[in-house]
Amino acid sequence: MTLDQMLAFGLMATTIGLFILGRLPYDLVAVLALVVGVLIGIIPADEAFSGFGDDVVIIVATALLVSAAIARSGAVETAMRPLLAHLRRPQAQVPVLVGAVTVLSMVTKNVGALAMLMPVATQLSRRTGTSLSYLLMPMSFGSLIGGVVTLVGTSPNILVSKVREDITGEPFGMFDYTPVGIVIALTGVVFLSFAYRILPGDRRAASGSMAAAFTIEEYSTEARVPEGTPFVGRPVSDLEVMGEGRVRVTTVIRERFRRYSPRPDWTLRAGDVLLLSGEPEDLERVVARARLRLAGEEVAEAEEAEGDDAVAEGVVTADSPLVGATPAEAQLRRKHGLGLLAVSRSGQRLNRRLRRLRLEVGDVLILKAPRHRLGESLGALRILPLSERDVALGSRKRSWLPILILAVAMALVAAHLVPVAIAFAGAAGAMMLLRILSMEEAYQSIEWSVIVLLAALIPVSNAIQATGGTDLIAAGLERAAGPLPPIAALALVIVLAMAVTPFLNNAATVLVMAPIAANLAERLQLNPDPFLMGVAVGAACDFLTPIGHQCNTLVMGPGGYHFGDYWRLGLPLSILVVIVGTVLISAVWGLNPV
Secondary structure: OHHHHHHHHHHHHHHHHHHHHHOOHHHHHHHHHHHHHHOOOOOOHHHOOOHHHOOOHHHHHHHHHHHHHHHHOOHHHHHHHHHHOOOOOOOHHHHHHHHHHHHHHHHHHHHHHHHHHHHHHHHHHHHHHHHHHHHHHHHHHHHHOOOOOOOOOHHHHHHHHHHHHHHOOOOOOOOOOOOHHHHHHHHHHHHHHHHHHOOOOOOOOOOOOOOOOOOOOEEEEEEOOOOOOOOOEEHHHHHHHHOOOOOOOEEEEEEOOOOOOOOOEEEEEOHHHHHHHEOOHHHHHHHHHHOOOHHHOOOHHHHHHHOOOOEEEEOOOOOOOOOOOOOOOOOOOOOOOEEEEEEEEOOOOOOOHHHHOOOOOOEEEEEEEEHHHHHHHHHHHOOEEEOOOOOOOOOOOOOHHHHHHHHHHHHHHOOOOOOOHHHHHHHHHHHHHOOOOHHHHHHOOOOOOHHHHHHHHHHHHHHHHHOOOOHHHHHHHHHOOOOOOHHHHHHHHHHHHHHHHHHHHHHHHHHHHHHHHHHHHHOOOOOHHHHOOOOOOHHHOOOOOOOOHHHHHHHHHOOOOOOOOOHHHHHHHHHHHHHHHHHHHHHHOOOOOO
């Protein structure tokens, strides 16, 4: 072993050790490893930041942005809503949610697919009493197995395709992963549909987040029934049923001044003004589905055309000029550019129109304004923003356009008309150009720590290959796998990739393991494709810890999971994937001598 090889292995071992300890952020560890690699001479200085220009980094960043746009549109939730009313027990909920997130993960980033459907799971849990711990971890695992079906489903597939291109001159295509991945996905969904019972069903979501600290009472909002809405001529009870009992119609104002406390059989008319009471998420859902018009949005249309609009939640402070005044008297819209969407007043149910409500200290307001004016107006009115809460009411633009844009991008990639990076970058640009996402929302949707981690580790992992370290490891694997039949050597590669991923991030695992697996195949005089596929499957299917993949981390708090809970469900699923994956890869790709 040469000095450079020892330094490269030592740097990687130290990096993995710091990842395991978890005392420093992963992205900081990766940057420190990059700097040390340059200082000790195993990474050329002019290549230190080459990872930031790698196509893989661009693909991951833009895929996160596209996923965020789809999540904000609410299109997926709307599509699933007719089915949700029939999902009353976990025996039906788990297969449907796991199946849905698995399918979505086939065509978009798996963490984005999971983020889209987590609110649906939370809603089902609240409505039916099913423990979230039964739903979220199976959904996380479903998002991982769904990602192995297509090239763009998960980062390891993209990275393995790049390694194959470097070795053979031809990358894996969009659907080269499908014959193996689809069977693994179906097997996993069936397993999770029954095995969720392994999980503890009495866990409650962790309450350590800032959002859990807020104890804001329900909001009151004002909405108009416009011409053309499907609820004209229907009773009030139909509207409340749509809110699943979480939204109430407290007052109906008709002919401008006539106020009624409606009975359930009260028939709605076009032009009626409704005072609704409920949580922002539930109010937003009813307003969107019933095609009502929020009062604060009706007066804001002209200004919204000027630029991106934003929604904020804030508290009226003691020195605010709004105290004792109505929104009309304070000229909230005309002078400050703010549209009042909803008000929450602790301990009281409001029954006055918002523009005539005299505001008090401690009132919590949901306000909408052009983004460039929002901060200045809140400061001028001494309204303290609650920046830790994401407000749904008035902030979503429900549309199928993001789904259409993503479908076009995927079609272009499948037809080999554009590279994956260009397709996703184009889709991201189109969504911002069409104002599906604002520039600020786009930057917020990208997990920059993941981007920095990936970009910094690419040169570090390349150092092992550049110093001949991968050849050295492949020789050791060859000695270990030499006495084994080819199918056992393939299984060993999958197991090693699975074992390394919880401690080294799945993308980093591929960067290290894929060249080694290809080298091993060459030394064994076998086709490298099945070994590269084995690395992709093993690196993508991390079910054993909450730290190996963002999806597992994402559900840990809301599901109330402990570190050891992942082993309960993850270990048998891992064994199943190794068995099924080994058999399928050898059958589809062949372990033939070259």
